[in-house]
Amino acid sequence: MVETITLTRPDDWHLHLRDGDVLRDIVPHTAARFARAIVMPNLKPPVTTTEQARAYRERILKAVPSGMSFNPLMTLYLTESTPAEEILRARDSGIVKAVKYYPAGATTNSDSGVTDMRRVYPVLEVMAREGMPLLVHGEVTDPSVDVFDREAVFIERVLLPLLSDIPTLKVVFEHITTRHAVDLVMQTPDRLGATITPQHLLMNRNAIFRGGLNPHHYCLPVLKREQHRLALVKAATSGDARFFLGTDSAPHARTAKETACGCAGMYSANAAIEFYAQVFDEVGAMDRLEAFASCNGPDFYGLPRNTDTITLERKPWRVPSVLGYGREELVPMAAGETLSWRLV
Secondary structure, three states: OOOEEEEEOOOEEEEOOOOHHHHHHHHHHHHOOOOEEEEOOOOOOOOOOHHHHHHHHHHHHHOOOOOOOOEEEEEEEOOOOOOHHHHHHHHHHOOEEEEEEOEOOOOOOOOOOEOOHHHHHHHHHHHHHHOOOEEEEOOOOOOOOOHHHHHHHHHHHHHHHHHHHOOOOOEEEEOOOOHHHHHHHHHOOOOEEEEEOHHHHHOOHHHHHOOOOOHHHOOOOOOOOHHHHHHHHHHHOOOOOOEEEOOOEOOOOHHHHOOOOOOOOOOOHHHHHHHHHHHHHHOOOHHHHHHHHHHHHHHHHOOOOOOOEEEEEEEEEEOOOOEEEOOEEEOOOOOOOEEEEEEO
């Protein structure tokens, strides 16, 4: 039985850090495990320009503890008024690596998102020409569509037409949750990649109701049936280069989760690589963890792989029940539970 494993230092290709004083509590968790992270732009107000992205990046870097190395890779929030010129500025900046599509109203701070993908086709065509990836939150917001079917319907209504209409656009299907998404990625040429979160690998939708209605297991896209979780585990551990690590770690204060209308999002950054190790270990695929966590993402984005390493050891440890979050507290994923692997 493997007791330690050393990996090329991984990256997180989907991360929420928020802003302000809480950065000091949040950034160190990611910086301890990952060399780089694609940082989501859904702040209030959203990060829609290269200059805003540059300023946000500086605030993040100030929160990196002394002695740690971490490179935040920035994104722009796509709106129906995003000009093509902004894509060119983003490309030239060297710090903006992608543009994020949110369907309007789909998730936290997505009210400024896109109501109809076709309205932004002119900008997407510029992105395709310049090699700038589009990151998609893959759900429709049609109230007539069941919440558990929103990803599958998005594939049919939005993603398939997009891939057909702009065949040179590089797309990351973020935080996929269904076998439908897995099948699509595996049937599509290499310009379509997908990130998979630890929660969607470790939990099915029963977790939302374990011990009562558990707001800390509420995320978007919502957890799905066991058949979908198994399909995600098979994809993540398959060695297929189109699937890579993206935590979608999303901090919310405990008071914002445990309320009548709680926020969507699960915080996993404090134990992210450990969660993935647990998944890969359970199915006997530890030899494929490095590809998923450290190689597939940079290869898809056309970036160099990291040259330093991290080491994990098989040593049980207990996830804290709460973490600091500014003047409030944060309940992390698997709070109070025991994990089998820990970062050395």
